[in-house]
Amino acid sequence: xxxxxxYGDELGVVTVTYFSGDTLERFLDTLEKATERAVxxxxxxxxxxxGAPEKAAKRANVHLLSIGENVGYGTGxxxxxxxxxxRYGWIVIANPxxxxxxxSLDALLDAAKRWPRGGAFGPLIHELDGTxxxxxxxxPSFGRGIGHxxxxxxxxxxxxxxxxxxxxGTPAERVAEWLSGSCLLLRREAFESVGGFDSRYFMYFEDxxxxxxxxxxxxxxxxxxxxxxxxxxxxxxxxxSKKMLAAHHASAxxxxxxxxxxxxWKPVLAAVKLGLALxxxxxxx
Numbered sequence: 001x002x003x004x005x006x007y008g009d010e011l012g013v014v015t016v017t018y019f020s021g022d023t024l025e026r027f028l029d030t031l032e033k034a035t036e037r038a039v040x041x042x043x044x045x046x047x048x049x050x051g052a053p054e055k056a057a058k059r060a061n062v063h064l065l066s067i068g069e070n071v072g073y074g075t076g077x078x079x080x081x082x083x084x085x086x087r088y089g090w091i092v093i094a095n096p097x098x099x100x101x102x103x104s105l106d107a108l109l110d111a112a113k114r115w116p117r118g119g120a121f122g123p124l125i126h127e128l129d130g131t132x133x134x135x136x137x138x139x140p141s142f143g144r145g146i147g148h149x150x151x152x153x154x155x156x157x158x159x160x161x162x163x164x165x166x167x168x169g170t171p172a173e174r175v176a177e178w179l180s181g182s183c184l185l186l187r188r189e190a191f192e193s194v195g196g197f198d199s200r201y202f203m204y205f206e207d208x209x210x211x212x213x214x215x216x217x218x219x220x221x222x223x224x225x226x227x228x229x230x231x232x233x234x235x236x237x238x239x240x241s242k243k244m245l246a247a248h249h250a251s252a253x254x255x256x257x258x259x260x261x262x263x264x265w266k267p268v269l270a271a272v273k274l275g276l277a278l279x280x281x282x283x284x285x
Contacts, residue, residue, distance in 0.1 A: 005189045007089030011037050011109075014080035016073055017045045017053050020096040023232055024052045027096050028059060034100035035109070040088065043096075044080035046070045073181070074197030074206035081188075081196065091191060095182045099230040107227035108185040111173065119190030119219025120211065122179030123227035124171055133231060135183075136176035136223035139212055140255070171225035178211025179221050183229050190219045203244065205251035209258075245283055249276040 013031065017024060024043070031039065041062045045053040047070050057064035065083050067076060077093050084091065090112075092105065108121045115121075125133040181197075184207070194213040197206045211221045253276055257269055 005089060006086055007188045008087035009089050010087045011035070011039050011090045011092070011105075012081075012084040012088040013039055013041045013092040013094060014077055014084075015041070015043055015094050015096045016076035016080065017043055017048055017096050018070060019048050019050050020052050021050055022052070023097040024056050026232075027094070027098055027100075028056060028062070030098075030100040031105070033102045035103070035105035037106070037109075039105075040084065042080040042083045044076045044083075046076060072199070072202035072206075074201050074203075074210075075199040077181075078196045078199065081191070089188050091186045091188050093181060093184045093186060094229075095231070097232040098183055099232065101228040101230070104227040104229055105185070108224055111222060111224040111226070112185065112187065115220055115222050117218065117220050118222045119187050119214040119217075120179055120221045121185040121224050121227075122176070122221070123183055123229050124223075124225035125180060125183060126228060126230045128230070128232060132171065133180070135180035136174070136221075137178055139177040139208065140252075171223070173225065174223050176211070176221045176223045177215060178208045179223065181207030181210070182231060187219070190214055190217070193217055193219075200254060201251050202247050203251065204248040205255045209255055212259075249279065252276060 015024070015027065028041065031041070039061060041056075041059075042065055043053050043056050043062060044065045044067060046067050053064050053066070056062050063083060065080060067079060071079070081091055081093075090109065092108075104123055108123060111121050112118055122135055125135045127133055194210070194217050196210075198209050198213075201209060214221060253269075253273055256272060260269060
């Protein structure tokens, strides 16, 4: 018999800010029409000095958590979730540079009723130009990962990238291996059962790692294209693109190294590390 959840049915939204500017106001404005339910918002701010988090905190349903240092995305999310008591059994993790479509959050909650083993639910994500971001993917393997890394920019239609990104046909509700951490509805019971995000990932791959661990724990990652959001782009990260590229490559290596341990994998991992270092050098020339 399944143990009852210790968590209630209330809904909390956590967003991590780092010089998010005016995008945070738009995020909160559109969130009001994304669900008919009451929502408690936690703004987990790292080191912003633009006044946006303080302005947001004037809203009745917004709580500001001032972290005071740039701890990274996953750790910021974990700390934001910890601010919510056990009444909050549904947690949304979302970037502050999103705009919510009307009833989009309700659509995610409706999907959760259809998937009782669903641990994470991800919406369809539109880019500013209207294209659909491939937010529900397969887990990276050495074959797919190397092919995607080597040819993704120069040959976008290569088979490794197409397979990894799962861009096939009309978007349909389905199980994915991982979902973009830019917008996730999480069953808190599932999120806490795997210890939340791994704080070793400063940025990037924390969502891949979470999806993998949720799957291994028996939960499902469910893509819900009937829910939609608009991603305005990397407002916070645009100031430090070289740093972000380095963080991406470091996280990619950590993800693979964690899953391929033992002496036999050492030469392969050494080659991967060298390849990532060369790629970083080429991309930041």
